[in-house]
Amino acid sequence: MLRASSDPAPADTGPPADDDLVVRRVREHLADHLAARARAAGAVAPPFAATVVDWLVRFTVDGGKRTRPLFAWWGWRAAGGAAHGPAATAALRAASALELIQSCALVHDDVMDGSALRRGRPAAHAAFAAEHRAGAWSGDARRYGEALAVLVGDLALVWADDLLDEALDALDAALGEPSARVRVREPWRAMRTEMVAGQFLDLAAQARGEEAESAALRVAVLKTAAYSVERPLHFGAALAGADPARVEALRGYGRDIGTAFQLRDDLLGVYGDPARTGKPVGDDLREGKRTLLLAAGLRRARERGDAAALDTLRSAVGDRGLTAADLAAVRVVLDGLGARDAVEAHVDRLVRRGVRRLGAVRIDAAARDALARLAHRAAERDQ
Structure with a gap:
């Protein structure tokens, strides 16, 4: 169950000392962020939230090994970043944005490769195409599925920026200096281009x-x-x-x-x-x-x-x-x-x-x- 947007972000209860704990906290940060975004999307267009947003939320929160946030966390720690406290919580929340970039990459990659499965389940484009066929809707089911999958990936990319932006505000406040945002700009920009x-x-x-x-x-x-x-x-x-x-x-x-x-x-x-x-x-x-x-x-x-x-x-x-x-x-x-x-x-x-x-x-x-x-x-x- 995703947390409502009025609920507090995951509490800092000590340093993530092992990979499993880091993974659990990343999931909490993603669930917290996506719950708020889903509620906002539902106010804009309920069918959009029930289809595109719901698929993205389930795919991102319930799947994945969190490899990229893990490496980001240990990069933070390797460079002397705090193991616990407000700065550590904000840093791990910022790292969680990488998982939304991964959602974008996987969904788009499956469209380009024509892959039917992802994480043991139908890929986004395949799932949407199947829904189209089951409903006997107008138009081409394959193109419909691919089009909605592109939207899922685009939305993940946009919401990754939103999550990072919010986390950097918290990190700069915890560090007492507006510098983390400037420092992280180069790797964030380079990573997406690469x-x-x-x-x-x-x-x-x-x-x-x-x-x-x-x-x-x-x-x-x-x-x-x-x-x-x-x-x-x-x-x-x-x-x-x-x-x-x-x-x-x-x-x-x-x-x-x-x-x-x-x-x-x-x-x-x-x-x-x-x-x-x-x-x-x-x-x-x-x-x-x-x-x-x-x-x-x-x-x-x-x-x-x-x-x-x-x-x-x-x-x-x-x-x-x-x-x-x-x-x-x-x-x-x-x-x-x-x-x-x-x-x-x-x-x-x-x-x-x-x-x-x-x-x-x-x-x-x-x-x-x-x-x-x-x-x-x-x-x-x-x-």
Whole structure:
């Protein structure tokens, strides 16, 4: 049940000492903010609130791992930000705005990729299209679903700015200086631009049939590493007024660990368990995504002159009718070429290098331990 807008924001009851507690508090901040926004939207247009707003609220509050707010929180702590008190509460509320950016990105990404599932449930565009068909409404159900999904994503982006703005007012008041708003402007602006640029590069690589490993890595760095880890860390550190050396070390860690996260996701897209990932295995291939795993396999097949392997891989990319048997054949080829092992080894190297970067500067010990723990999750093969 979402809190009414007149209810107080989540109370500060001590420092978020572990990731689970941070995640719970982020959910509370999101529920508090979205309850107020939903009530305002209902006063403007009840059908809009009952459809677009309701979907966004449920999707944002009830789902997600809160990865970006987690990294922002530990960036704040790494830079010397308070572990508890009004400033800490405001900083975590500001970090919660990143989760609305994620809602925008996921909903729009599903439209662009034509993905039917998200978090184990119908994606926004698919759910709205199904509602259209069930009601036998006029017009094209697919276009209706996609149009409403675009609105959901747009609304998430707008409300992310609203939440951040409110949180920064509280943080500046707690710190007694109007500086957090100025400091956080750069990472907030850069993160959103990089997110869109990464999505463009992903789409362009698919359209152009890009096969270079360097291109796949560039997409991974911009679409995931910068947006999911590097900039959230930068965001949290900027809130706390981090010095340039600590910002540089945290961003370097973020690029390495964020890239490792994306490469792990690419591996799960071919080898994962849908019950754990919440999306069908093989969808990256069906959608024509040019991952490092695929690029490594294609390069190795070319170097070996293995025409059969090349044909198996190239024919699978963008094949919407790819079957379980087809996917199994792709796995056999990638394994035989050593592509999977090569990407696994790269993930391990990135994680080790990222953790080493944390030793380059003095940061809060609790934050160092938390960031090392989050980094090693990137190497877990079934996550």
